[in-house]
Amino acid sequence: xxxxxxxxxxxxxxxxxxxxxxxxxxxxxxxxxxxxxxxxxxxxxxxxxxxxxxxxxxxxxxxxxxxxxxxxxxxxxxxxxxxxxxxxxxxxxxxxxxxxxxxxxxxxxxxxxxxxxxxxxxxxxxxxxxxxxxxxxxxxxxxxxxxxxxxxxxxxxxxxxxxxxxxxxxxxxxxxxxxxxxxxxxxxxxxxxxxxxxxxxxxxxxxxxxxxxxxxxxxxxxxxxxxxxxxxxxxxxxxxxxxxxxxxxxxxxxxxxxxxxxxxxxxxxxxxxxxxxxxxxxxxxxxxxxxxxxxxxxxxxxxxxxxxxxxxxxxxxxxxxxxxxxxxxxxxxxxxxxxxxxxxxxxxxxxxxxxxxxxxxxxxxxxxxxxxxxxxxxxxxxxxxxxxx
Numbered sequence: 001x002x003x004x005x006x007x008x009x010x011x012x013x014x015x016x017x018x019x020x021x022x023x024x025x026x027x028x029x030x031x032x033x034x035x036x037x038x039x040x041x042x043x044x045x046x047x048x049x050x051x052x053x054x055x056x057x058x059x060x061x062x063x064x065x066x067x068x069x070x071x072x073x074x075x076x077x078x079x080x081x082x083x084x085x086x087x088x089x090x091x092x093x094x095x096x097x098x099x100x101x102x103x104x105x106x107x108x109x110x111x112x113x114x115x116x117x118x119x120x121x122x123x124x125x126x127x128x129x130x131x132x133x134x135x136x137x138x139x140x141x142x143x144x145x146x147x148x149x150x151x152x153x154x155x156x157x158x159x160x161x162x163x164x165x166x167x168x169x170x171x172x173x174x175x176x177x178x179x180x181x182x183x184x185x186x187x188x189x190x191x192x193x194x195x196x197x198x199x200x201x202x203x204x205x206x207x208x209x210x211x212x213x214x215x216x217x218x219x220x221x222x223x224x225x226x227x228x229x230x231x232x233x234x235x236x237x238x239x240x241x242x243x244x245x246x247x248x249x250x251x252x253x254x255x256x257x258x259x260x261x262x263x264x265x266x267x268x269x270x271x272x273x274x275x276x277x278x279x280x281x282x283x284x285x286x287x288x289x290x291x292x293x294x295x296x297x298x299x300x301x302x303x304x305x306x307x308x309x310x311x312x313x314x315x316x317x318x319x320x321x322x323x324x325x326x327x328x329x330x331x332x333x334x335x336x337x338x339x340x341x342x343x344x345x346x347x348x349x350x351x352x353x354x355x356x357x358x359x360x361x362x363x364x365x366x367x368x369x370x371x372x373x374x375x376x377x378x379x380x381x382x383x384x385x386x387x388x389x
Contacts, residue, residue, distance in 0.1 A: 004067050004068070005026055005027065005066060005068045005300075006061065006070070007072060008069065008076055009031070009072030011073070013072055014037075014039035017039075018030065020291070020296070021297045028045075030042075030043040030045070038348045045064070047063075047064075052075055057077055067089065067090060068092060069081070069089055071092065074148050075148070079099060091251075092251065092300050093249065096249055097274045100249055105181070105183065107272055114248070117245065121186040132164065135164060144156050144185075146181075154172075156171070168182075188265075190260035192229070192230075193216075194228045194259050196208060196258075197212065199255075201304075202252045202302040207305060207308050208239050208308070210226055211227055211230050213227075222318055223317040223379065224282040225314065229372075237267045238257075238259050241267065245269070254292055255274050255275075256279070280292035281316050281361050282315060283314070284316070284344075284363055287310065287365060288309060288311055289311055312366060313367070314365045315364045315379040318362075319362060320357065321353035323353065323355055324353055328352065331347060331386055331387065337383075340381070340382060344363045345360060348361075363379060364378040
């Protein structure tokens with residue numbers, strides 16, 4: 001059983017998925033918009049193209065003749081996926097899922113209007129005038145996001161009238177793809193956020209990983225931990241929502257489904273990614289029996305996943321670049337970071353830096369029943385010791 005997998009997007013998540021797939025004997029072609037992307041370090045074949053250019057995408061698919069296409073980023077001409085499916089190519093999780101989830105408008109309308117899931121109130125705007133009207137409708141405070149984005153790109157909070165102009169400017173200039181529509185969301189007063197990694201299988205039942213807690217800054221994940229504290233009834237509701245939305249989108253693979261938790265108002269559906277999730281890097285700590293990347297590889301290939309088991313408490317904390325540089329970075333402080341027991345470091349291998357760019361992750365773990373706060377602290381302290389030079 002050897003398949004050719006075309007990986008569209010070759011960052012750190014794609015790198016770990018590639019390692020998992022190659023351990024199962026697969027051929028992976030890494031594709032990205034720049035050379036030297038992390039996943040390209042672990043493949044024999046690579047392609048540098050503009051994935052928003054449909055003709056470039058078609059040529060790459062024709063060149064490699066993949067059995068499976070695995071998208072790992074948003075900035076892709078996903079409407080072409082329907083044609084690839086008609087050609088007999090498996091799109092992960094499916095062409096429908098990729099098209100809906102690469103655009104916040106489609107997935108939010110599906111979740112709220114069609115499936116009836118509880119979400120924050122929201123509105124869309126294509127012009128600055130519509131944007132101001134939408135903010136009046138939703139109210140301040142609110143959250144502004146480009147329709148096509150991830151990892152906090154282009155996201156901002158409007159806490160007062162003085163933030164309105166800058167929020168529009170950020171959304172227009174920082175999105176992953178050029179587009180002119182934004183979503184304005186009600187700010188939910190939540191107690192915590194979780195990611196519920198959900199695995200849909202070709203020949204098995206839908207499985208859920210133990211919930212992952214996470215903390216964000218600038219709309220991007222800074223640390224995550226597993227398991228997250230959640231009331232039993234809230235977890236059951238989150239699992240129900242995740243099952244409903246993934247069934248509607250169809251296909252096989254791992255999904256990162258995000259929720260807001262409010263002790264007063266319960267569970268709100270937030271967002272969904274049809275692929276390994278940033279916060280799921282905590283699974284590399286050994287917190288569960290299979291990492292999110294191993295789960296994704298098995299599900300993509302139709303291999304069985306009998307169960308997902310929590311095996312220890314895990315935490316992750318990101319290693320960020322402090323400034324931009326076109327040069328390949330070096331790293332200091334690794335010895336100090338790794339001198340602490342039950343800590344590991346993963347450097348992604350990105351060829352250059354920009355301010356706040358995620359360059360690596362620190363992982364920590366301890367036995368079940370250990371203090372989650374203590375494990376999180378060890379991960380943060382280890383990450384702080386590693387300097388991107």
